[in-house]
Amino acid sequence: MANSRDQRCVEMAEKITARGVDYSQWYIDIVLNAKLADYSPVKGSMVIRPRGYAIWEKIRDEFDRRFKETGHENAYFPLLIPMSFLEKEAEHVEGFAPELAVVTHGGGEKLEEPYCIRPTSETIIWSMYRNWIQSWRDLPLLINQWANVVRWEKRTRLFLRTSEFLWQEGHTAHETEKEAREETMRMLEVYRDVVERHLAVPVVPGMKSESEKFAGAVETYSIEAMMQDKKALQAGTSHFLGQNFARAFDVQFQNRQGELEYVWATSWGVSTRLIGALIMTHSDDKGLILPPTLSPEDxxxxxxxxxxxxxxxxxxxxxxxxxxxxxxxxxxxxxxxxxxxxxxxxxxxxxxxxxxxxxxxxxxxxxxxxxxxxxxxxxxxxxxxxxxxxxxxLQSLIQSSLFARAKAFRDENTVPITDLGGLIEFFGVETAGTSGAKGGFAEALWCGSAECEASLKEKTKATLRCLPLGRQEHVEGKCAICGAPARHLAIFARNY
RNA sequence: CGGGACGUAGCCUAGGGGCUAAGGCGUCUGCUUUGGGAGCAGAAGAUCGGAGGUUCAAAUCCUCUCGUCCCGACCA
CATH class of the missing domain: 3.40.50.800 (Anticodon-binding domain)
Structure with a gap:
């Protein structure tokens, strides 16, 4: 980084690489120079410095308030999870196995069963829910946890993707499918509201495709934001887990009719990645721009x-x-x-x-x-x-104008596209270092097949970000990729 | 995990077998300053990422390793 950066920095006084010169380097320069975080001696992990942590605290406090308002309680579950727990849900272990950190020794001795460091806590939480839920009277169970998790990512970036990160994970258990689905959407809406209101980052709420959904979920919903280089960033997710984890951990309850039934579940999370979204949405070549609601000082x-x-x-x-x-x-x-x-x-x-x-x-x-x-x-x-x-x-003016500016940018770069040629043209050729010249959110009709997603990804590196909510009714026309009858309106974009 | 670029003081660089590792920025001290990155004087700060090897001699050459960034692959 040093050398390439030096060539780009003509003036010694210039601490921050311009966005137009190298967007990635600009982002790193902001994080380091605004003292939000620093590289650590541990590969792939970062230190969140006091200024970065202060912002996180503000984000966290607002979410925490909203979770409690909607009836949730905080709790804490162990960091270490027996490997066998992960294996109980087939899709779940398949999805997470490649990125697990595993503890094999403790107290100087080899453990009989290795533990993994939680990549997410569904399994250990549901192993406990099994003991806590017997009757419909025990439901709903609405628990949230603030914690750190570890996912051994191959390629890390400050705040956006690190091996260890801080997050919040909500895990709820419900009597009926309808209730669980309502909870999934309720929390997605809490995410949308807080991210737009407090981070001033406009987002598109929508449903993930089969190939992009959470390992173990029936349906995954997300809020998608557009960064200044026109790439998408997933800013939060809410999953409808159906009865998958209840089956895996045998969590049954006696319903109002006296019958045994598996519990319906959701999980949802946002992480310190939001700080990355915040930086990349608002900041400029002079440095960080914070919305007044999140700035450590007014x-x-x-x-x-x-x-x-x-x-x-x-x-x-x-x-x-x-x-x-x-x-x-x-x-x-x-x-x-x-x-x-x-x-x-x-x-x-x-x-x-x-x-x-x-x-x-x-x-x-x-x-x-x-x-x-x-x-x-x-x-x-x-x-x-x-x-x-x-x-x-001024505070309220800045807050609203940051949001308006970001929204205008996103809307300008959100374009309806009807055919494959148009999509290829829209995403253009990504050039190294200066990505962002082309692209954005492409709104296109989609037939629903994973083959079309894969094919577009191969040609343009763009993936299906989501099927935006409220726009899936009356879909008529042809899939922009294969021409078959369309079933959905989808947003495609390159993403972080 | 593959390809590329790198690693010399807090930061940026010079030095590419030979004497005490050089400079700029920053830091510290003092004085003078202060409406868009101030000036002078002085000071501190480096086992040259780490380990091994070649050599009379290694920051420099070789091997391995660790780390960072970029591009891929991977990624609820």
């Missing part, structure tokens, strides 16, 4: 002074900071003497702080401050008494 105050004005400006800035704190804002005062205002501007832009407040002698004289929006760079001259009100306004 604003930064940068005092500008000479020696003779230092004391007065500092006092003015401190007073403003105290006032904002009293109004409920978290505002950082960057009083560091050693660096110049210009440095600080660039530094806080790199970190993604939504609003910068500049205070200099001229502002003091006219009893105002300069407020600068991170997302647009727009400068506003604001009377000092109005700062709390204006900050509040």
């Amino acid at each position: 604003a930064v105050i940068i005092p500008i002074y000479r020696n003779d004005t230092k004391a007065a400006v500092t006092a003015y800035a401190e007073k403003l900071q105290a006032g904002l704190k009293a109004a409920g804002f978290k505002v950082v005062l960057d009083a560091d003497d050693a660096s110049s205002p210009g440095w600080k501007f660039a530094e806080w832009e790199m970190r993604g702080t939504p609003v910068r407040i500049e205070i200099g002698p001229r502002d003091m004289q006219s009893n105002q401050v300069v407020m600068v929006r991170r997302d647009t760079g727009e400068k506003l001259f604001v009377p000092v008494g109005e700062v709390p009100t204006r900050l509040k306004e």
Whole structure:
């Protein structure tokens, strides 16, 4: 990375590679320079640094609140899972076996049965549900777990795909198929709402095709986001598991008619990958751009002074900071003497702080401050008494305009396409390093066959991202790939 | 796991068998500065990714290994 990057970085001061030069490198530069995460001594694993973790905490807290609102409780299950548990569900083990980390020794001795480190917790959770569920009165069982999981990925990328990551996994058990299906959709909607409202990332909710669904699920739903290079990123999934895990772990209950029946299940998850989505949706060549709801600080105050004005400006800035704190804002005062205002501007832009407040002698004289929006760079001259009100306004303005900008970008790059030639043309040829010149979301009719998916993937590297909800009725026409009668409207895209 | 590019101080690079491993950025100290990445002076910081080998002599050559990025394959 060092050398290729150096060639691209003409100016020494330039810490972040431009998106247009190398999108992948731009992303890495943002993560490292905004101090969100760092590479670790452990292959494929990263360290989430305090700033990255603070963002995760905000995301986590909002989801946690919403899960509890919808009746779920948190619990914690073991990290280590007996290998035999995975093997109980045939599709499940087949799907996860290649990426398992396995513990063979403990306490200096070889274990009788190896454990795997959880790649997901369906199996250990359902082994417990078996003991906890006897009657329809025990249902629904609505449990969520915040945890780390390990999947031995061949190729890792900061936040987007690491061997170990943090996530949340909901595991619910229900009396009826209908209830379980409702739960699946309820949580998908919670995901959509939080991701769009708080991350300001617009998403398309939809159903996965057979070849893309979760190993062990009957149906998988996801929310799909478009990054600035026009690739898709799966931002959350919700699975209807049918009775698959209940059968595998023999979890039966006595229903209202007194008959034994297998329990209906769902599972759903979002991970620290969302931070990757956040970065790639909003940020620019100056660095990170954070939506106000997720920024660790609401604003930064940068005092500008000479020696003779230092004391007065500092006092003015401190007073403003105290006032904002009293109004409920978290505002950082960057009083560091050693660096110049210009440095600080660039530094806080790199970190993604939504609003910068500049205070200099001229502002003091006219009893105002300069407020600068991170997302647009727009400068506003604001009377000092109005700062709390204006900050509040700016926050909601920035939040909504980030969402609007991302949505407009996605919509511009979402194109209906009717035939294979059109799809090939749309996805074009992906050139190394600068992917993103072509492509986007292609909306095309699809016959439902895995062969068509595979064939398109081979020709364009695009996969079926989802069958968008609410658009599957009245599908008429021909499959864009094979020409057979279409059964679905699908979104195809290259993805992360 | 295959192909490619790499690994020298916190970061970026120079040095490609020979004396004490060189420079820039950053860091630290002091002074001067401060409205878009400040200046001067001084200081600290490297067993050259690791192991083995060849050699009188290895950052440099050879073998192995670990790691990072890119492209594939793989990937709820």
